[in-house]
Amino acid sequence: MKYFEDIAVGQALTYPGRHEVTAAEIIRIAAEWDPQPFHLDEEAARLSIFGGLVASSVHLFAITSKLCHSDPEKWATVSALGMREIRSHAPARPGDRLEVRSICLDKRPSASRPGLGVVEFEVQLLNQKGEVLYAYVSAVLLRMRGQGD
Amino acid sequence: MKYFEDIAVGQALTYPGRHEVTAAEIIRIAAEWDPQPFHLDEEAARLSIFGGLVASSVHLFAITSKLCHSDPEKWATVSALGMREIRSHAPARPGDRLEVRSICLDKRPSASRPGLGVVEFEVQLLNQKGEVLYAYVSAVLLRMRGQGD
Numbered sequence: 001m002k003y004f005e006d007i008a009v010g011q012a013l014t015y016p017g018r019h020e021v022t023a024a025e026i027i028r029i030a031a032e033w034d035p036q037p038f039h040l041d042e043e044a045a046r047l048s049i050f051g052g053l054v055a056s057s058v059h060l061f062a063i064t065s066k067l068c069h070s071d072p073e074k075w076a077t078v079s080a081l082g083m084r085e086i087r088s089h090a091p092a093r094p095g096d097r098l099e100v101r102s103i104c105l106d107k108r109p110s111a112s113r114p115g116l117g118v119v120e121f122e123v124q125l126l127n128q129k130g131e132v133l134y135a136y137v138s139a140v141l142l143r144m145r146g147q148g149d
Numbered sequence: 150m151k152y153f154e155d156i157a158v159g160q161a162l163t164y165p166g167r168h169e170v171t172a173a174e175i176i177r178i179a180a181e182w183d184p185q186p187f188h189l190d191e192e193a194a195r196l197s198i199f200g201g202l203v204a205s206s207v208h209l210f211a212i213t214s215k216l217c218h219s220d221p222e223k224w225a226t227v228s229a230l231g232m233r234e235i236r237s238h239a240p241a242r243p244g245d246r247l248e249v250r251s252i253c254l255d256k257r258p259s260a261s262r263p264g265l266g267v268v269e270f271e272v273q274l275l276n277q278k279g280e281v282l283y284a285y286v287s288a289v290l291l292r293m294r295g296q297g298d
Contacts, residue, residue, distance in 0.1 A: 033211040035218060057229075058214050062182040062207045069184060080206075083235040086285075136235075 003076045003145040004107065004117035013102040013121075017070025019063045021055055023094040029059040054091035060134040063092075064125045067100040076143035078116060086136040090127075097128040105137065115147030152225045152294040153256065153266035162251040162270075166219025168212045170204055172243040178208040203240035209283040212241075213274045216249040225292035227265060235285040239276075246277040254286065264296030 007013075023042065030039030034056035037044035045053040055063075092098060102121040110116040119142055125134040156162075172191065179188030183205035186193035194202040204212075241247060251270040259265040268291055274283040 029211075032215070034214045056214070058207075058211045061210055062178075065183045065205070065207050066181070080237075082237070084233050086232040086235065088229075088231070 001076050002073050004109075004119065004142040005145050007104050007107060007119055007142075009104050009107055011104045013071070013073075013104075015067055015070045015100050015102075016072065017067040017099065019067055019098045021059075021063075021092050021094055021096045021098065023053050026053050026055050026059060026094065029062065030056045033058045050091055052093060054093055057086075057088060057134075060088070060092060060125060063098055064100055064123060064134065067098065067125070068102075068123065075140075078141040078143060081118065081139040081141055083139075084137045086134075088134050090131055090133045092125075092127065092133050096133075098133070099126055100124065101126060102138075109144075110141065113141075115144050117142050117144055150223050150225050153258075153268065153291040154294050156253050156256060156268055156291075158253050158256055160253045162220070162222075162253075164216055164219045164249050164251075165221065166216040166248065168216055168247045170208075170212070170241050170243055170245045170247060172202050175202050175204050175208060175243065178211065179205045182207045199240055201242060203242055206235075206237060206283075209237070209241060209274060212247055213249055213272060213283065213285075216247065216274070217251075217272065224289075227290040227292060230267065230288040230290055232288075233286045235283075237283050239280055239282045241274075241276065241282050245282075247282070248275055249273065250275060251287075258293075259290065262290075264293050266291050266293060 027040055038048040038050045039056045042053055101124045105122055106120040108118055110118055120139045123136055123138050124132045126132055176189055187197040187199045187203055188205045191202055250273045254271055255269040257267050259267055269288045272285055272287050273281045275281055
């Protein structure tokens with residue numbers, strides 16, 4: 001188990017999971033949750049500003065969530081506190097093989113809850129070329145070592 | 150078609166769509182994208198801090214996206230610019246009937262692109278009691294009236 005003390009500001013965490021984006025999955029997610037032409041139809045997407053099918057933001061967030069669960073380290077997380085500054089930098093397209101990386105931006109002891117600390121990460125979704133496609137800042141509440149199980 | 154000029158700061162937009170959350174859907178989304186016990190298993194969820202199954206944040210974002218598409222008004226949107234300040238205020242549970250509301254927080258002409266304007270909305274996901282469960286701030290680029298089709 002990893003605790004508040006086990007992460008340093010500036011440290012990058014990598015995760016072993018990979019997710020290959022397919023046209024079928026882009027269309028399936030979009031049809032249910034974000035039915036826009038450049039997510040749903042190859043021909044309409046080709047004529048859009050994207051020049052081809054691209055994954056919806058629902059899909060990117062879902063893939064990021066899934067890949068974060070591929071962390072073999074177990075963290076003493078009490079709660080997620082929120083997310084901010086979500087940015088789509090570049091589209092994800094069929095055939096892209098995605099992975100996640102987290103960079104610790106800040107850490108501080110909780111002002112109100114002794115034994116706990118707040119850690120902020122930039123969570124990044126990258127393609128097979130190492131380009132950051134999508135990113136956000138996530139704050140989590142972690143236990144300090146020896147503070148509960 | 151509605152343009153940059155057609156929204157005022159403080160104005161609330163409502164949408165006709167409703168989405169009823171089911172246990173089966175909570176489990177289906179979580180199994181694919183966010184496999185945590187309080188999203189996946191009734192008994193484990195009952196013993197968690199939530200006291201029962203709750204929808205994952207991937208699910209809440211997906212439902213919000215879907216309900217935003219129920220807007221009968223067509224807006225002259227050029228692009229989404231990003232999201233910030235995502236907050237989960239309260240969980241969504243099976244049987245909840247959700248809707249969305251957007252409140253215009255700010256609007257300004259684009260500094261770099263004549264004929265376009267930036268509008269910021271707080272997008273809120275509410276349950277059948279009118280409680281805000283989940284919210285974020287979304288910035289969009291809209292055309293001004295008479296600037297292109």
